[in-house]
Amino acid sequence: MAGFALTILLLESEALATWADRLDVGPARSAAVQVTAALDRTLRPLGFERVREDGLDGLDRLGWTDDPARLLAAREKYLGRAASPGSACTAPTRIPDAGALSAANAPLASAVPRLTALTPLPPAAQGQPRVVALVGDSMMAVGLSDILLRETADDRNLRVIKAFRSGTGLARPDVFDWMQEYPAMIGNQQPGAIIVAIGANDGQGFVDHGKTLAFGSDAWVRAYRQRTADFLDMLTQNGARVVWVGLPPMKSGSYNSRAAEINRIAYTVVSLNPHAAWWNPQPYIGDESGAFRELLTAPDGKTTRLRAADGIHLSDEGAALLAPALIHWLNPTPPVQTAQVTPQEKPSPAPGRERRQRRARTARE
Numbered sequence: 001m002a003g004f005a006l007t008i009l010l011l012e013s014e015a016l017a018t019w020a021d022r023l024d025v026g027p028a029r030s031a032a033v034q035v036t037a038a039l040d041r042t043l044r045p046l047g048f049e050r051v052r053e054d055g056l057d058g059l060d061r062l063g064w065t066d067d068p069a070r071l072l073a074a075r076e077k078y079l080g081r082a083a084s085p086g087s088a089c090t091a092p093t094r095i096p097d098a099g100a101l102s103a104a105n106a107p108l109a110s111a112v113p114r115l116t117a118l119t120p121l122p123p124a125a126q127g128q129p130r131v132v133a134l135v136g137d138s139m140m141a142v143g144l145s146d147i148l149l150r151e152t153a154d155d156r157n158l159r160v161i162k163a164f165r166s167g168t169g170l171a172r173p174d175v176f177d178w179m180q181e182y183p184a185m186i187g188n189q190q191p192g193a194i195i196v197a198i199g200a201n202d203g204q205g206f207v208d209h210g211k212t213l214a215f216g217s218d219a220w221v222r223a224y225r226q227r228t229a230d231f232l233d234m235l236t237q238n239g240a241r242v243v244w245v246g247l248p249p250m251k252s253g254s255y256n257s258r259a260a261e262i263n264r265i266a267y268t269v270v271s272l273n274p275h276a277a278w279w280n281p282q283p284y285i286g287d288e289s290g291a292f293r294e295l296l297t298a299p300d301g302k303t304t305r306l307r308a309a310d311g312i313h314l315s316d317e318g319a320a321l322l323a324p325a326l327i328h329w330l331n332p333t334p335p336v337q338t339a340q341v342t343p344q345e346k347p348s349p350a351p352g353r354e355r356r357q358r359r360a361r362t363a364r365e
Helices: 002-011 013-022 027-046 048-061 068-079 098-105 144-152 178-186 218-236 253-271 316-330 351-364
Strands: 130-136 158-164 193-197 206-208 211-213 241-245 276-279 295-297 303-305
Touching: 130 144, 144 158, 144 316, 158 178, 178 218, 193 316, 206 218, 211 218, 218 241, 218 253, 218 276, 241 253, 241 316, 253 276, 303 316
Parallel strands: 130 158, 130 193, 193 241, 241 276
Antiparallel strands: 206 211, 295 303
């Protein structure tokens, strides 16, 4: 055990420092950061970290990692060339447009609307399936993506890209940087429609430009709103249409309050983007007052669980309540074409109806 602990200290000193930096803001994090940073400064000159990095790069090239950005970076490092500015592992360089600036600076909405409508997208071009990206954290990965993938599996008008990762969010790019990872996830594909469900892990403080920002503080709101605006701007930069699924009501009162703040910021940002719509799942998954609802009892007495046991995620049955509206937005059912019948083509009545008509004429005569 002592040898194992020593090996970890020698090879993972930087990883330990990174782990400490990713802890939630608080006294425990401050103490851990000081200890691990001092350890890393002491051991780094010995060069053990290089052995670890080379070993991990080799494993990544062999497909050990499922992180698209890490895999691409390892391959490019092996080939001896740096990632180009347009490569998939590099966040796109952009000049903030007026829409992004206004989204980051506009007054926050006092509340989010409970009822929100989705205007269906125009039909895709004949013979060209609509490319759809499912994006987000575990709110997309658990329940919702499974149902959407299952319901669209046989639809030739849709081609779905998986671009979600549990345990991520926009608040902590030091843990998972969506501005780097999303381009790597979609590669050369260009989705025309995107469904986003993200924010469940964002109700926490973080460090921004060396300053610790407490959740909900004015500085925190400004930083998080800017990150949300940057993310949405990246998603829509090629003209993609986005539906941003708000966080549903949560079981825990304190967690629900944080989710409401995340929703308020996301709604403010999304509402100012002409290519995006914020959609509230509350009427579909909440109770009559819009609060958390775990179980649904049908008129026949059958009870269905709508939420996972953690009081956060959707069950498959709960996600199934959201799917029809989202699928209709993606691929609206074309109107039924009524055949035009000329007088010469007027069909004869059914045999039973014809007999009834003859009996009626006979009775009248």
